[in-house]
Amino acid sequence: EIVLTQSPATLSLSPGERATLSCRASQSVSSYLAWYQQKPGQAPRLLIYDASNRATGIPARFSGSGSGTDFTLTISSLEPEDFAVYYCQQRSNWPQITFGQGTRLEIK
């Protein structure tokens, strides 16, 4: 099983600041990585797939990068609605799909 480790567990920032979230895989997943946003009481929302492709309707302030074992989700300038939990997910060794444990992005 490929283990995804997200860091930090919690990130405290202010609106307008830049957020950098990390996801590290226990073995290479090539570029087969996605990022999701989840707000309390809501279903997750796909932000990024294949490491760097923005999903339909996702604002340009969200960007993804990386390959192999190290990946980054960057939010260039935080909006109030961006404070949520973020998960990474790999599909490299489907059908054994795994998610990271999540990073909570909170308002400082």
Add this chain to the structure above:
Amino acid sequence: QVQLVESGGGVVQPGGSLRLSCAASGFTFSSYGMHWVRQAPGKGLEWVAFIRYDGSNKYYADSVKGRFTISRDNSKNTLYLQMNSLRAEDTAVYYCAKDIRTTDYYFDYWGQGTLVTVSS
């Protein structure tokens, strides 16, 4: 617009069974793979099962293999999850999710979820 609406959750005793449904609309259901993903209370996401667009292939997480069965009825635009031999650790919100393409294992649309509680 794409809509996925789950139903069938509830409280069940350990060892019991439950069948979840997911009604799909707003896209060509028969052209896309579909998944079930669950989330235990206060925990992260866990992929549960996948079914190919035509139902010809099905895959399961090791944690549910042999106990859960995914199926679909393309004539009714509906996805199912039959859950047998339920355990306390199966307690979670269960989401149905649409594959971004036919078999890409990324989830671009999700339902609102249905809560399954396994407790005596």
